[in-house]
Amino acid sequence: MEVLKQKLKRIAPKLGFMSMMMAGAVLQGCGGGDANQKSGTVDSDAAAAVYVPPGQHDEYYSFLSGGFNGQVSVYGLPSGRLLKVIPVFTQFAENGYGYNEETKPMLMTSHGFVPWDDLHHPKLSRSDGMADGKYLYVNGNNTPRVAKVDLTTFETVEIMEIPNSAGNHCSPYPTNNNEYILAGTRFSVPISTDKAGMGDASLSEYKEKFRGSISFIKTNEDDGHMELDFQILVPGFDYDLANGGKGPSGDWVFFTTYNTEKSSTLKELGASQNDRDYLAAINWKLAAKYAAEGKAHEMPANYYHNTMDHNSHIAKSTVKKSVRYLLPEECPGMMYLIPAPKSPHGIDVDPTGEYMVVNGKLAATLPVFSFSKMQQAIENKDFDGEVNGIPVFKYESVLYGEVQEPGLGPLHTEFDGRGNAYSTMFVSSEVVKWNVKDLQVLDRMPVYYSPGHLMIPGGDTREPDGKYLVVMNKITKDRYLPTGPELLHSAQLIDISGDKMRMLLDFPTLAEPHYAQAIQADKVAPNSVKFFKLDENTHPEAVKKESDVSVTRQGRTVKVNMTSIRSHFTPDNIEGVQVGDTVIFHVTNLEQDWDVPHGFAIMGANNAETLIMPGATQSLRWVPKQEGVYPFYCTDFCSALHQEMQGYVRVSPRGSNVPIKFSTGEKKPVPPAQASVN
Amino acid sequence: MRIYLRILMVIAALSLGTLFFFPMWKIYLEAPQYPEGLELHIWINKLGGSSDHVLQNFNILNHYIGMEAIHPDSFAELKYMPYIVIFFMMTGVLAGILGKRNLVLYWVILLAIAGAAGIADFYLWLHKFGTNLDPTAPIKVPGMTYIPPLLGHKALLNFNALSLPAWGSLGIFLAIVIGGLVYLLSRRKTYFT
Numbered sequence: 001m002e003v004l005k006q007k008l009k010r011i012a013p014k015l016g017f018m019s020m021m022m023a024g025a026v027l028q029g030c031g032g033g034d035a036n037q038k039s040g041t042v043d044s045d046a047a048a049a050v051y052v053p054p055g056q057h058d059e060y061y062s063f064l065s066g067g068f069n070g071q072v073s074v075y076g077l078p079s080g081r082l083l084k085v086i087p088v089f090t091q092f093a094e095n096g097y098g099y100n101e102e103t104k105p106m107l108m109t110s111h112g113f114v115p116w117d118d119l120h121h122p123k124l125s126r127s128d129g130m131a132d133g134k135y136l137y138v139n140g141n142n143t144p145r146v147a148k149v150d151l152t153t154f155e156t157v158e159i160m161e162i163p164n165s166a167g168n169h170c171s172p173y174p175t176n177n178n179e180y181i182l183a184g185t186r187f188s189v190p191i192s193t194d195k196a197g198m199g200d201a202s203l204s205e206y207k208e209k210f211r212g213s214i215s216f217i218k219t220n221e222d223d224g225h226m227e228l229d230f231q232i233l234v235p236g237f238d239y240d241l242a243n244g245g246k247g248p249s250g251d252w253v254f255f256t257t258y259n260t261e262k263s264s265t266l267k268e269l270g271a272s273q274n275d276r277d278y279l280a281a282i283n284w285k286l287a288a289k290y291a292a293e294g295k296a297h298e299m300p301a302n303y304y305h306n307t308m309d310h311n312s313h314i315a316k317s318t319v320k321k322s323v324r325y326l327l328p329e330e331c332p333g334m335m336y337l338i339p340a341p342k343s344p345h346g347i348d349v350d351p352t353g354e355y356m357v358v359n360g361k362l363a364a365t366l367p368v369f370s371f372s373k374m375q376q377a378i379e380n381k382d383f384d385g386e387v388n389g390i391p392v393f394k395y396e397s398v399l400y401g402e403v404q405e406p407g408l409g410p411l412h413t414e415f416d417g418r419g420n421a422y423s424t425m426f427v428s429s430e431v432v433k434w435n436v437k438d439l440q441v442l443d444r445m446p447v448y449y450s451p452g453h454l455m456i457p458g459g460d461t462r463e464p465d466g467k468y469l470v471v472m473n474k475i476t477k478d479r480y481l482p483t484g485p486e487l488l489h490s491a492q493l494i495d496i497s498g499d500k501m502r503m504l505l506d507f508p509t510l511a512e513p514h515y516a517q518a519i520q521a522d523k524v525a526p527n528s529v530k531f532f533k534l535d536e537n538t539h540p541e542a543v544k545k546e547s548d549v550s551v552t553r554q555g556r557t558v559k560v561n562m563t564s565i566r567s568h569f570t571p572d573n574i575e576g577v578q579v580g581d582t583v584i585f586h587v588t589n590l591e592q593d594w595d596v597p598h599g600f601a602i603m604g605a606n607n608a609e610t611l612i613m614p615g616a617t618q619s620l621r622w623v624p625k626q627e628g629v630y631p632f633y634c635t636d637f638c639s640a641l642h643q644e645m646q647g648y649v650r651v652s653p654r655g656s657n658v659p660i661k662f663s664t665g666e667k668k669p670v671p672p673a674q675a676s677v678n
Numbered sequence: 679m680r681i682y683l684r685i686l687m688v689i690a691a692l693s694l695g696t697l698f699f700f701p702m703w704k705i706y707l708e709a710p711q712y713p714e715g716l717e718l719h720i721w722i723n724k725l726g727g728s729s730d731h732v733l734q735n736f737n738i739l740n741h742y743i744g745m746e747a748i749h750p751d752s753f754a755e756l757k758y759m760p761y762i763v764i765f766f767m768m769t770g771v772l773a774g775i776l777g778k779r780n781l782v783l784y785w786v787i788l789l790a791i792a793g794a795a796g797i798a799d800f801y802l803w804l805h806k807f808g809t810n811l812d813p814t815a816p817i818k819v820p821g822m823t824y825i826p827p828l829l830g831h832k833a834l835l836n837f838n839a840l841s842l843p844a845w846g847s848l849g850i851f852l853a854i855v856i857g858g859l860v861y862l863l864s865r866r867k868t869y870f871t
Contacts, residue, residue, distance in 0.1 A: 533730075566738050591738075592731030594714070640742065641816055 042503050049495060050505045052079040057525070060457050060518045062470060063122045063136055064491070067512030070117045072138060072149065077457075077468055077518055078493055080507030088147045088156045089117030089140045096610030097156075101584065101619035102539075103308075105315040109143055109161050110197070110302045118142045120169060120514040125219070129176040129246050129462040133523035137172040137181055144168030146183055146217060148226060152527045157310075160226045161303040163323055164191045164198075164213040164233075170242040172217070176250050176462075180284060181217040181226065184255050188212040188236035188262075196302040196321070206264035210236035213325075214255065216287065225307060230291040230324040232282065232335070235388045236262050238271065239280070241346050246462045247353030249371040251285040254356055258343040260387075272362070276339040276395070278387075279347060279358055281374065283334050290331045296324040311538040313616050329389030336378070337392040338369060346412035346453075350421065350436050351462050355400060357421060357436075359410040366410050366423060368439065370400035403439045407432045411452055412515075414459030416466030416496055422459075424451035424471060431471055431494065433501060445501040447492050449475040456496065457518035465520065469494040469501070472513040479506055489513060530594040532615030539617035541586035546570040551662040558583045558660070564598040564612065565590040566639040568664060569632070572647030576660035579627055579653055588617040599635025602649065609635050624651040679777035679864045687782060690856035691770025696849030697722045697763050703800065703847065705826055706840040707736075720800070721846065722759040725750050743824055743835070744815025745807055755799060762792060770853065779864050786857040793850050801828050 052058055058076030061083070066073055070090030074083040091098030091107065098107050098115055107113055117140035124131035136149040144162035149155065162168050167186030174181050188210040192199030201209040212234040218227045237257040245252040260277045263270025290296070301323040308315045328335040341360030348357045356369040374393065376382075382397040409427030416422065420442065423432050429450050433443040451473050457465040471494065476487040488508035495502040534544055543549050543561045549570050550561045558581050563570045569587075577583055587600045591614035601609035602622050610618040624630060634645035652658040679687075701719035708715060717728035718736055725733055725748070737747045750756055766789055773781040808825030817835075824834050831840040 592729075593735045593738075644816075 046502070046504045049502075050078040050080065050493060052076065052081070057521060059521060060468070061521055061524050062455070062457075062516055062518035063124075064470075064472065064509055064513040064516040065119050065122050065138065066510050067120065067514050068118050069511035070119050070140070071510070072119065072122055072136065073510045073513070074154065075491075075507070075509075076521075077470065078504065080491070080493060080505050082510075084154055085510065086149055086154050086156065088138055088149065089114075089119055089145060089159070091115040091608075093608035094611070096608050096618060096620065099608035099620075100610040101621060102312075102314045102617075105317040106156060106159055106306045106308065108306055108317045109145070109304050110163075110319075111143060114143045116142075117145060121171065122515060122517045123172055123174050123181075123460075124517045124519060125178050126174050126176055126461070127178065129250070131458060131461060131517065131519045131523070133519050133527070136517065137174060139168050139171035139183065141167055141169050141186070144171075144183070144185070146172045146181060146226065151524050152529050154528075155308070157308040158226055159304075159306045160217060160228065161305070162213075162215050162228070163196075163301040163303040163320075164189070164231060164325075165215065166198075170239045170255055171215075173242045173244055173253060174219070175244055175253070175284060176246060178219045180229070180288070181219055182242060182244075182253055182284065183215040183217065184234075184239035184242055185212045185214070186238055186240065188238065191233060193297070193299040193325075196300040203264045206236065207262045210262070210264075212236055212239050214239070214282065216284065216291070226305070228303070228305075228320070228323060229288070230296050230326060232287060232326045232328060234280070234328060234335070235260075235390070237278070238267075240344070243347050243349050243460060244284075245349050245353050245356075245371065246351065249349060249353040249356075251283050252371075253282050253284050254347045254349065255280040255282065256340065256344040256347045256358065257337075272343055275342055277341075277343055278337040278392070279340040279344065279356065279369065280390075281336045281338060286334050287326060287331065290326055290334060291324060295331055296326055298322050298324050309538075311536050312540070313532070313537075313618070314539060333378075335390050336374070337387060337390055338374070338398050339384070339392065339395045341365070341367060345410075348413040348415070348421075348460065350415050351417055351464055353462070355436050357413045357423070359412055359423060361409050361411055361426065363410070364405070366403035366406040366413075366434075368400045368403065368436070369398050373400065374398045401439045403434050403441065406434065406441060407444070412454055414454055414456045414469070415464050416456060416459070416469075417464035418466055420466075422454060422456065422469055422496065422501075424454045426450050426452065426474070431469065431501065433496070443500050445494060445503060447471050447473055447494075448479055448490065448506075449473055449477060453513070453515045455516040455518060457520070460517075465518075467495070467497050468504075468518075469496045470516060470518070472509065472516065474512070476508075480508055531592060531596075532613055534588075534590065534592055534615040537588070537615055537617060539586075539588070541619065542588045542617040543586070544588065544590070546590075546664070549662070551576070551660050553581075553660055556581050560585045560662075561588075562586065563588050563590050564600065564634065564645070566596065567634075567641035567645040569600075569634070569645065569647045570664040571662035572664045574648070574662045575650040575652075576658050577624060577649055577651045578656060578658075579624060579651060581624065581651075583622045583624065583649070584619050585622065585632075586617055586619045587612050589614050591615070596638055597636050598638055598645070600632060601635050602632040603630045611636060624649075627651050627653050679779065679860075683860050683864050684774045684777050686856055687774030687777075687860045688771050690853045690860065691767050691774060693849045693852040693856065694763050694767050694770070696852075697846040698760070700845035700849075701726065702796075702844060702850075704842055704844045706842070707739075708838040708840070709836045711836075719844065721756075722763055723756050725753075725756070739837075740807075740824075742815065742817045744812030744818070745824060746810060746812070748807065753803070759796075766792070766853070770857070774860075779861060782857055782861045782864070786854055786861060789850070789857065790854055793854070797828070804828060 060077040062075045064073045072086040087097040125135040144165035148158040150157045165185040166189045169186035171183030172181045190199040190201035190209045191211045213231045216229045218229045238259040240256040242255040257278045259271035306317045340358045341363030344358045345361045346359040377397040383391040384394045407425030407428040413423040431445045434441045451471045454471040473490045476490045493505040589612040599611045605622045610620045612618045630649045703720040705718040719726040809823045826839045827841045
């Protein structure tokens with residue numbers, strides 16, 4: 001089988017596209033192959049290399065996108081242990097994110113409440129070209145959004161909707177000091193500059209009326225809020241992936257494009273006609289300068305910006321009504337197009353900032369472009385025409401060289417900081433190591449099966465931490481015990497510290513990880529918040545002492561301001577609620593200790609539970625539909641008397657004269673809850 | 679009394695000042711669920727701990743066994759102890775300035791008695807909290823009391839309690855030792871001069 005694969009690889013360039021498809025089929029056919037052959041590729045000491053003894057911590061945090069689950073999964077490396085799931089664009093019944101009153105506004109968009117998205121690319125915030133461990137930025141692909149996760153709490157704290165975009169795929173890409181987060185549109189759409197939202201157009205008018213947009217989001221990390229500074233309206237291609245330059249190319253960001261044919265239907269053919277699509281190079285610093293100097297136009301817009309307040313833990317939505325935009329044809333020197341192999345996927349810039357690797361998924365070679373040659377070509381005006389006023393370089397004038405026979409279906413590349421690059425080959429199902437300078441292939445590692453992205457901690461920065469490589473595979477098949485038709489995706493951990501790659505570990509991952517990021521644990525762990533300070537809780541409905549709890553009726557709404565502490569709720573007996581009332585439980589967790597969340601759930605609620613962290617207040621809405629006595633209880637095993645942490649709400653018929661009444665315990669005052677040093 | 683002895687006496691008096699900067703006593707609780715430990719710090723004027731909320735967390739744990747909640751307000755000692763310490767510091771300095779041997783002796787004896795009384799008072803509180811348990815407590819172990827150790831460690835259900843004097847107590851110890859030394863040395867010196 002190996003021989004056949006090698007042979008296929010050798011003749012592939014000659015046979016072209018058809019042979020790739022065949023090789024894919026052959027490889028998939030190998031799926032149920034000999035298990036011994038597979039385990040034979042793993043060293044006997046691999047287990048020791050990934051073993052993190054009980055009670056010890058991993059060396060790295062890794063953040064894997066969840067793809068169609070709209071979440072981020074946090075894994076420890078090298079163990080592959082799942083540490084946390086962070087809900088971002090998707091409602092999370094497990095802790096009430098997107099269900100409780102505080103977090104619902106996070107999922108608001110100009111299309112209303114959107115409880116799901118497809119989360120592709122995590123990127124860590126940067127200082128001086130390196131991940132600084134403060135924030136994680138992620139994109140929502142389906143309803144274009146960019147979100148920010150705070151790495152002190154591992155919570156989503158901000159979501160910005162992106163106007164004039166559809167399929168926010170090449171997003172989010174931070175510049176080297178987090179000046180901007182860039183977000184490019186996958187689908188071009190008719191953009192109407194005189195009214196908010198998308199314009200109306202026939203698909204037959206695609207070529208004339210459709211445009212793409214690249215958004216420049218200011219991060220403003222000091223005050224903590226993102227702000228859409230301006231957009232560049234670009235030709236109506238599809239924009240796939242991006243990556244920023246570094247060092248000499250630090251002012252530039254590169255975007256791969258496809259469908260430069262501007263086809264609007266059956267794109268698998270329509271977008272695959274041109275032999276060359278483009279790598280778009282944008283000078284972001286110059287763009288920012290143009291925008292600041294008044295080159296920007298303004299158009300009406302309608303997009304949401306949702307922020308979570310740090311002290312009240314309440315999310316607020318604001319609606320923005322306009323957006324500034326630049327037109328490349330009016331901004332000379334801001335944007336260029338580099339011809340690239342047909343329908344390129346990933347674009348990756350090496351740590352020195354000199355080499356741009358374009359992963360042409362349908363190409364037989366892997367082209368590497370040179371930033372210094374590009375600078376020279378700009379100087380010499382070495383152009384081959386233009387598109388929409390954007391100069392197009394001659395391929396040869398910016399090409400450094402091509403990796404010959406890299407494998408089939410290259411998608412993504414990362415770097416080890418020792419002059420080597422590692423590329424995933426989707427079709428030939430392998431990771432290929434090659435030297436960036438001499439473009440020679442050095443090693444191949446079969447992976448199972450069909451890798452998408454790969455990630456080396458810091459592998460996209462100026463100083464990669466070239467010890468491990470995580471490859472995220474798209475097809476799982478027989479790698480684990482079968483679980484019916486739907487299988488988890490599989491990631492594999494590879495040791496890249498030596499000359500030859502060494503397979504260490506398989507671990508299943510949630511939904512579909514696209515990209516991932518990893519960082520040394522000591523850049524994040526020391527800042528991790530253990531609990532929220534009750535003194536700093538500014539939630540208007542917070543109750544900080546058990547003696548201050550209340551149940552109040554305002555019309556048909558009953559507000560319950562209550563507390564939880566080991567092991568009781570105050571109040572835990574509530575009367576006077578009537579059928580059809582809207583009851584809002586504002587539960588404050590009075591605990592001030594590490595790892596003592598209390599949950600709150602009530603029978604029959606058309607809602608999730610809510611999980612309240614120590615010191616925080618969360619609010620759950622409930623509309624009882626039938627009379628009766630409804631139990632509520634703590635859902636997170638909090639103490640030896642957790643099972644006793646429960647209460648009752650009496651629901652009387654509509655119009656009944658049962659007065660509002662609430663209590664906890666009988667004659668004695670309740671146990672201590674507000675003791676403090678002061 | 680030689681000048682250096684007077685200075686030593688003043689140092690002895692001032693060393694009591696450590697009580698204002700460090701706790702007198704620390705009670706450490708260890709349990710499997712508290713890898714980071716739980717420390718209650720007893721100062722002359724307040725109760726503190728390894729975190730801002732240690733008292734609340736002590737009280738939450740203690741309420742299961744029916745122990746009364748610990749509030750700083752319950753201890754009148756925390757209000758008047760600082761004045762006693764200031765009194766000792768002032769009289770100690772005075773004794774140093776006056777350079778009277780007998781004054782030094784009385785001061786040392788009084789201080790030692792006050793220290794012993796403090797420890798006795800501390801034990802009485804521990805005993806009161808450890809035995810005065812609410813009969814309706816959720817967890818009742820027949821015959822079990824929860825008197826934390828005065829010094830050293832003791833197992834209390836899932837907790838291993840360890841009680842030790844802290845830096846503040848060292849101030850009292852130093853005051854007594856240095857004061858006593860001044861008294862003894864000054865006798866020899868007067869004999870020779």
